[in-house]
Amino acid sequence: MEMLANIPPSFLLFAGAIITVLLRGTARNIFLVALPALAFVHIAYLPSGNGLQISFLPGFGDLEMLRVDKLSKAFGYIFTLNAAAALLFAFYVKKAVQHTAALVYIGSALGVVFAGDLITLYIYWELMAVSSTFVILARDTFKAKGAAFRYVMVHIFGGLLLLAGIVITFSSGGSIAFDSFDYSGANLGTWLILGGFLVNAAAPGVSAWLSDAYPEASVTGGVILSAYTTKTSVYVLLRAFHGWEPLIWIGCIMTVFGIIYALLENDMRRILAYSIINQVGFMVCAAGIGTDMAISGATAHAFCHIIYKSLLWMSAGAVLYRTGISRCTELGGLYKTMPLTLIFGTIGALAISAVPLTSGFTSKTIIIAATEHEHLLWPWIVLELASAGVFLHAGIKFPYFVFFNQDRGLRPKEAPSTMLWAMGILSFLCIYLGIRPQALYDILPYTVDYQAYTVSHVVTQMQLLMFSALVFFLFLPMLKRTPTISLDTDWIYRKGGQFLYSTCDYLLNGINALAHKTLIAGFTKSVIRFAEEGPTRLLAWILTPIWELSGTSKEQQVKLRDELNEKAQKGVFPIGITACLSVVILGILFFF
Amino acid sequence: MADPKKEFDWFDKPSSRKLLWWILWITCGLTVVAELFIHRHPHFGIDGFFSFYSVMGFVGCAAMILVAKGLGVFLKRNENYYGDLEEETPPDDIDGNAS
Structure with a gap:
């Protein structure tokens, strides 16, 4: 047990990535689900503190491969939990190459989360960029190759910012320890590190890699990608840059940007990609607020977000798997033959919209409450508006245009059973965490004194959401989809x-x-x-x-x-x- | 599903759509009425007036749709704008979903 306590969870997944290549068929599928489940249990038993220290070059101090506290554990839990669900969803995949890349990717995301020093962090950061590129490439289409190329170029740029920041920070008398940076002591080094982190957070101006690349990944690739890169970035922002005021505004811009672009978009998975930017905006904003409540709120929101976002990508993935179509202009009327996919997708859509009794309501509202506590009027208004907008673009638009709208004569079969199981489990979690949020609140970094279910909260939230829904249906003619793409900042490159x-x-x-x-x-x-x-x-x-x-x-x-x-x-x-x-x-x- | 006559198509019927519209309007009304019976704790002042959240939801969403629509004029492009549109089934499709 002592020995096991020193093994970083990332190593388990790396070992699994190698073993996966050797396995075939059902054995591989079972192994792929068992591995993250095992990593989940392993994380649960990790003792707090610094586990594995490796001496590095003299003068640098030790590398801390395993820094365990409540914040890293919370992200560790959700990363492994989501991996298990996503790999259950992926039972249909025959080729091992995508799984190997995915396990390295998930492993390196875990590596970042448990890294206690900047050098370990940097190595995992780059490994994450490279392995996720292979996840995108695994789809093997012309568009996926182009998107993967652009994706890796942007992430190399972000990685270089991070590296330059680390070098400057260290050479100007700092240490390689990865702890919080003081906003009042901000210098070129810390700004560059922040820049590197913000590239992965899909901050305004450098967000196009996300909406460009994720929708080009395979059905399972999209599910896996949706969870890790942006949320590791949220983690490092919460860890190192909490209380940095510019993040409040960056987060606010992200929330609105995501909505506007999601409203313009025609590809269902690109709608969900823009919706990630919107959701991560809430978390980045919370990191900027930086109070205990905001950090806990962002952690809770990241946790719930990963679940319902995976669920949404799964339902969109199931539709793509069965129909081969992802454009809203060609989809519609699928409720007739894919009712379970519709139900699970709708639960995800309701959860992302923070409808009471779903996990979004018990997590996102903590962040909004944190803005109220700090009396941040404008951020509060933006986040409330963005909450309404989420219902518009992800909560209603996605299920409406895919499953209802116009019957286009598509009669695909219901999704395969393993896909349904994966979606079912995540749907259950969305509702469970919406009804019994205490289980989640207990693992948050700081104790949350927050009561989601007051009558006043429920009524005001329902007002906000129902009137958003009303607007959606009243303005439906204006929301008619067109077979177009929208120019984003990737236009520049x-x-x-x-x-x-x-x-x-x-x-x-x-x-x-x-x-x-x-x-x-x-x-x-x-x-x-x-x-x-x-x-x-x-x-x-x-x-x-x-x-x-x-x-x-x-x-x-x-x-x-x-x-x-x-x-x-x-x-x-x-x-x-x-x-x-x-x-x-x-x-x-x-x-x- | 083999028999198209038995197909579940409730949502396609005009009568169902009409019913759903009624439900939507009534729910909206109920949320506003419900506010009469609760005691709210406004934090900022502006959120204190009656039915603030429904106005915010309505106006905010309408504004976002209009902004998106307006920006769409400048931002929307043909799907093959970047010249990478290939109507293709991947040669060795990892998802194996070509049907």
Whole structure:
């Protein structure tokens, strides 16, 4: 037991990633669900404090591979719980490659959560970026490859910000310990670290990687991706940057940004991707508030969010699996043949909208209460509006356009049973945590003195939500889907990349063409011509006065010149002429 | 599901849709009426006036839809705007869902 207590949970998943390759069929499927379940139990038994210390280069201090406290444990629980559900959902997958990548990805996310120093954190951070890229690539479509490429480029950029921040922090007298940074002592190093974290949080301006790449992943890939990258980022923000005021506003912008784009979107999984940005906005805002209540609220919200967001991605995934379609303009009327997927998806949709009796209501409202406690009027208004907007885009729009709206003649089969089981378990958790939130509140980093179920809370929340629903149906003609995409900040590097390419093409190939024209086709050709014809012409020029003096007629001169040309080209001068020419040239040389 | 006559299509019927509209309006009304019977603790002042949350939900959502609609004019593009649209079933589809 002592030995086990020193094993970071990430190692279990890495070991599993290797074993997965060796297993086949049912054995592999069972192993894939058992592994995260085992990791869950392992985390539950981890003693608080620092477990595994490894000495690093002298002068840096020890690497802390296993820092265990309530905050890291809460994220550890939900990461492993979600992994078990997602891998149960993935029973249909035949190829191991995606699972291997997924286990490394989940393992490195756990690594970040339990990292006690910045170097360990950085290594896991990069591993997470690389392994998640392979999860996206696993779908193996043209669009997925493009999206994965852009995804990894953005994350390399974020990783470099983080690395630069760590180096500057350390070299300016800081330690490699990963603890909270003081806002009043903010310097270039800490800002860069924050920048690196915010790339993964999908903050405004650097969020496009999420909505670009996740919807291009496979059915299971999307479910897995939706949980980890952004939530590890929430974790590190809660750990290190709580109370950093700019985060309040960054979070607020994210909540509204996600809604507006989700409203414009046609692809059902891209709607859910934008909805992640909206939800993470709440958590980033809470990190900025930084009070005990806000941190606990954000942890609770991350916990519940991972469950209902996975559930939503699963129901969308099941639809995609059965129909091969993800555009709202081509979907509709699926309630007739996929009722269970509809029910589970709707439970997820209600939970994300924080309808009373669901987990969203017992978690998200803690964050909103935290803004009330701190008397932050504008953030409070934005978060309340965003809560209403969530119901609009994820709570109603997603199920409505996929399962109701117009019957398009699609009659797919209900989702496979393992998918339904996975969705059923997560649906149960959404409702269970909505009715008995105390189980969740007990694992939060700080004790929460919050009563979600007061009559006043329930009534005001229902007012907010029901009138949002009313607006949705009143404005339905304006919400009609169009087969379009919406420009996001990825335009800058997608069109910018094309622009750079065509500019370079024009400029560099232009220089090439010019060089060819003047040097190769022009100058070199003249040199060749001179070498070929120059001596003969010179000779003819010298000989013409001699011919004139010797009384040769014009016609004969022309004939002689032609003969000279011919002989020069064939290189067959009679010795007499050669000797004569040599004398002439020597004569010329002598005079000059 | 083999027999299309037996198919469950309750939500497609105009009468059901009408009923759902009624339920929606009535629920909205009930939430407002319910406020008469509760005692609220406004934190900011502006949230103190009657039916604040229903107004916020309605106006806020309407505004967001209008903003989205307005931005859509500038932001919406053809699906093949980036030139990467390929109507394809992945050659070796990991999801195996091609049907």
